[in-house]
Amino acid sequence: xxxxxxxxxxxxxxxxxxxxxxxxxxxxxxxxxxxxxxxxxxxxxxxxxxxxxxxxxxxxxxxxxxxxxxxxxxxxxxxxxxxxxxxxxxxxxxxxxxxxxxxxxxxxxxxxxxxxxxxxxxxxxxxxxxxxxxxxxxxxxxxxxxxxxxxxxxxxxxxxxxxxxxxxxxxxxxxxxxxxxxxxxxxxxxxxxxxxxxxxxxxxxxxxxxxxxxxxxxxxxxxxxxxxxxxxxxxxxxxxxxxxxxxxxxxxxxxxxxxxxxxxxxxxxxxxxxxxxxxxxxx
Amino acid sequence: xxxxxxxxxxxxxxxxxxxxxxxxxxxxxxxxxxxxxxxxxxxxxxxxxxxxxxxxxxxxxxxxxxxxxxxxxxxxxxxxxxxxxxxxxxxxxxxxxxxxxxxxxxxxxxxxxxxxxxxxxxxxxxxxxxxxxxxxxxxxxxxxxxxxxxxxxxxxxxxxxxxxxxxxxxxxxxxxxxxxxxxxxxxxxxxxxxxxxxxxxxxxxxxxxxxxxxxxxxxxxxxxxxxxxxxxxxxxxxxxxxxxxxxxxxxxxxxxxxxxxxxxxxxxxxxxxxxxxxxxxxxx
Numbered sequence: 327x328x329x330x331x332x333x334x335x336x337x338x339x340x341x342x343x344x345x346x347x348x349x350x351x352x353x354x355x356x357x358x359x360x361x362x363x364x365x366x367x368x369x370x371x372x373x374x375x376x377x378x379x380x381x382x383x384x385x386x387x388x389x390x391x392x393x394x395x396x397x398x399x400x401x402x403x404x405x406x407x408x409x410x411x412x413x414x415x416x417x418x419x420x421x422x423x424x425x426x427x428x429x430x431x432x433x434x435x436x437x438x439x440x441x442x443x444x445x446x447x448x449x450x451x452x453x454x455x456x457x458x459x460x461x462x463x464x465x466x467x468x469x470x471x472x473x474x475x476x477x478x479x480x481x482x483x484x485x486x487x488x489x490x491x492x493x494x495x496x497x498x499x500x501x502x503x504x505x506x507x508x509x510x511x512x513x514x515x516x517x518x519x520x521x522x523x524x525x526x527x528x529x530x531x532x533x534x535x536x537x538x539x540x541x542x543x544x545x546x547x548x549x550x551x552x553x554x555x556x557x558x559x560x561x562x563x564x565x566x567x568x569x570x571x572x573x574x575x576x577x578x579x580x581x582x583x584x585x586x587x588x589x590x591x592x593x594x595x596x597x598x599x600x601x602x603x604x605x606x607x608x609x
Numbered sequence: 610x611x612x613x614x615x616x617x618x619x620x621x622x623x624x625x626x627x628x629x630x631x632x633x634x635x636x637x638x639x640x641x642x643x644x645x646x647x648x649x650x651x652x653x654x655x656x657x658x659x660x661x662x663x664x665x666x667x668x669x670x671x672x673x674x675x676x677x678x679x680x681x682x683x684x685x686x687x688x689x690x691x692x693x694x695x696x697x698x699x700x701x702x703x704x705x706x707x708x709x710x711x712x713x714x715x716x717x718x719x720x721x722x723x724x725x726x727x728x729x730x731x732x733x734x735x736x737x738x739x740x741x742x743x744x745x746x747x748x749x750x751x752x753x754x755x756x757x758x759x760x761x762x763x764x765x766x767x768x769x770x771x772x773x774x775x776x777x778x779x780x781x782x783x784x785x786x787x788x789x790x791x792x793x794x795x796x797x798x799x800x801x802x803x804x805x806x807x808x809x810x811x812x813x814x815x816x817x818x819x820x821x822x823x824x825x826x827x828x829x830x831x832x833x834x835x836x837x838x839x840x841x842x843x844x845x846x847x848x849x850x851x852x853x854x855x856x857x858x859x860x861x862x863x864x865x866x867x868x869x870x871x872x873x874x875x876x877x878x879x880x881x882x883x884x885x886x887x888x889x890x891x892x893x
Contacts, residue, residue, distance in 0.1 A: 331713065333694065337733060337749050338720040344729025354732070403632070409625050422633040426640070428871055430811030432829045436836040436864050437639050440646075440857070447642065483636060511621060544814050548833065562727070569728045570818065582726030590723045 348580035361576075368580035377564065381581075385560040388546075389538045391474045397534060399478060400485030401527065405515065407486060408493045420490075423483025434476055435548040439463065442472070464553040473558075476545060492526040493519065528603055536596035539589050561585040640868075647861035663862035673831060673863070679743065680810060680828040681870075687747035687809040692802050695752050695760055696794075700786055702757075703764035714758075721754040727818075734819055745819035746812060746827065756801050763797045764790055799878045810871045828867045835863050 348368055350361040372378050403423070410416040426434070441447045442462040449459050462468045500518045509517070520527075543562040550558045559567075561581060569578025647663055649656030667673045701707055702714060724730070730749065739745040767790060775785050791798070813829040820826060 331698070333748075333751050334716060334720060334754075336737065337730070337751070338724065338754070339716065340733050341725025341729035342723065344725050344732055347729065347732075406625055406628060409622075410629065411622075412626075415626065415629075419629045419633050423636045425872065425875075426636055428807055428811075428875060429640075429868055430813060430829050432811075432813050432833045432836075433864055433868050436832060436860065437643055439836055440643060440861065440864075441639060445857075479636065479639070511618065547814070565727050566818075570731065575728055575732075579726060579728040582728055586723055586726055593722050 345579060345583045345586075347576050348583045350576055352576040352579070354575070364576075368577045369584065371577060372581055372584065380556065381559060381561050381564055384557055385539055385541065387557075388470060388473060388541050388560065391470055392477060392541070393534060393538070395474050396477050396482065396485070397531065399482050401489060403482060404486040404489030404493060405519065407490060408519070409511075420483070420486075423486070425483075426480045427484040429480065431480075431542060431544040431548055434480055434545070438472065438476060438549070463549070464551060466554050466557045469549070469554045469558045473541075473546065473549060476549075477542070488526060488530065489523065492523040496522040529600060532596045532600045532603075535599075536593035537589070538592050539585060643861045643864050647858055647865050649858050649861075660858075663858040664866070666859060667862055667866065673828075673866075675824060676826050676828045676831040677866070679825060680867075683743055683746045683827060684806055684809045688802055688806040690747060691751055691805040691809075692798060695757050695801065696791070696798065698752070699757055699760035699764055700790060702761045714761075717754045717757060721758075731818060740819055741822045741825065743825060746815055747809070749815065749819075750808065750812075753805075756804065760794075760797055760801065763794055767793055803874060803878045806874060807871055832863050832867050836860050 347361070349365060350363050352361045407416060407419065410419070439446065443449070444459055444461055444463075448462075452459070460468075462472060496519060500522075501514055504514050504518060539561065541560055541562070543566075546558060546560055547563050547566065550563060562585070565578045565582045565585075568574050568581070646656055648659050648661065650658035650660040650662070702710055704710075725733075734740060734745055734749055739748060771789055771793075772785050775789055780788065811829060812827065813833060816827050816830045820830075
């Protein structure tokens with residue numbers, strides 16, 4: 327247990343100490359003890375900068391798309407899969423839709439480039455029908471839909487696992503009783519299946535709310551380019567660009583801290599809401 | 610449950626099977642397209658001539674072989690380290706008698722909810738001297754606090770009577786861990802092992818963050834370069850001619866080679882999944 331403890335102290339707790347650099351003009355040569363304290367200067371700079379609203383809007387919009395499109399799709403997919411009685415067919419479909427989850431974002435982005443790039447499959451097919459080329463990858467209109475489509479392709483199947491487990495636990499006798507009462511399949515789904523997994527739906531929804539700001543950094547970083555940055559840059563990618571690439575350590579640490587604090591508040595309140603609903607919460 | 614075989618129900622079934630077929634195709638087709646075209650000798654969307662030259666080319670370059678070796682190395686060693694560390698710590702935390710257990714649990718929970726962020730973590734990794742070493746790809750992400758807590762719960766669900774029985778038979782703590790806990794927890798270990806392995810194999814960001822030395826790049830970084838910056842993996846003179854000949858198919862072949870190893874692990878562990886995945890997927 328000791329090595330694990332040391333690991334957590336060094337790589338998880340020590341960086342929390344490091345957030346203090348957000349209140350300094352941090353210089354690596356002077357270290358955390360020698361650098362000059364500047365109070366909330368970097369936070370003021372962030373909130374006054376036009377970048378802030380861009381980042382806030384981009385993060386919010388992507389997270390919202392994610393929530394209202396991706397989440398219901400996983401539920402619907404699970405409900406459809408649950409209707410399949412042919413075990414082998416069900417298992418085959420499940421395996422096929424799980425597979426993309428194991429690919430890296432680099433691979434997903436790569437496949438996107440090969441399909442939607444200016445020399446990609448879609449444009450080549452379009453060309454043979456005399457359609458003009460579309461620069462999906464460099465367009466501000468296409469960025470958000472592309473990100474959401476990638477998430478759906480990669481993780482929608484995986485997202486069904488927990489729903490399917492919950493669905494497997496629904497009491498079969500309820501269906502038998504409903505059938506005798508003459509309920510149709512849709513009525514059974516509406517009155518038995520959905521209420522039975524209500525708590526799972528609520529918990530997952532709240533969990534996702536809690537992680538509202540955590541968009542896949544790698545995914546967005548890989549899809550960003552100079553032309554779509556205006557709609558695509560989010561807090562995480564901004565921290566990387568300004569901090570690591572441009573060396574403005576203290577300022578970007580302040581941006582990162584702002585994001586972490588918002589995240590903490592979201593998880594904490596999401597858990598409170600879950601408990602209010604009479605659910606277990608996550609801790 | 611079975612439905613009556615009325616006409617409506619059969620129709621609904623057919624629609625459902627159809628929809629799922631389309632969905633499966635959507636999941637599979639992009640990958641299949643890449644797979645097929647990696648053997649293409651031409652640049653057409655639907656290949657007419659077949660060749661292995663793309664694969665022959667990438668396996669003839671030092672750069673690719675080296676990065677593949679890096680990825681295999683960090684995945685094997687990293688998974689072993691992560692799994693061992695997580696299992697040991699989870700076992701420690703599952704014993705109610707361990708002093709300070711509550712505080713450690715609270716600390717772990719807090720690290721799940723709040724982190725110092727990218728920049729402070731970067732400085733810690735640098736201060737410890739991991740920059741430009743392969744350890745930087747294995748150590749900073751050694752343990753997932755979430756997997757740790759789930760595994761702790763899993764260990765706790767092993768009945769105390771079993772442990773007591775073993776103790777009466779003269780088994781030490783270590784013996785209990787290896788002879789009782791580990792065999793009973795194989796599904797969880799397999800699932801988390803796979804998650805760790807997938808994470809290590811697929812990691813891209815920590816490599817660009819911590820590794821500047823291009824001879825230590827894992828395969829994902831190389832893949833990103835080949836695909837998105839249209840640069841080759843051979844040396845520049847050789848590349849100039851070759852890339853124009855099979856540019857696309859080389860890219861597709863690299864995708865296939867970086868993906869297939871991790872997909873091959875999946876079927877072997879699939880049978881352990883039911884329980885383990887369920888525990889792990891709550892993370893969302």
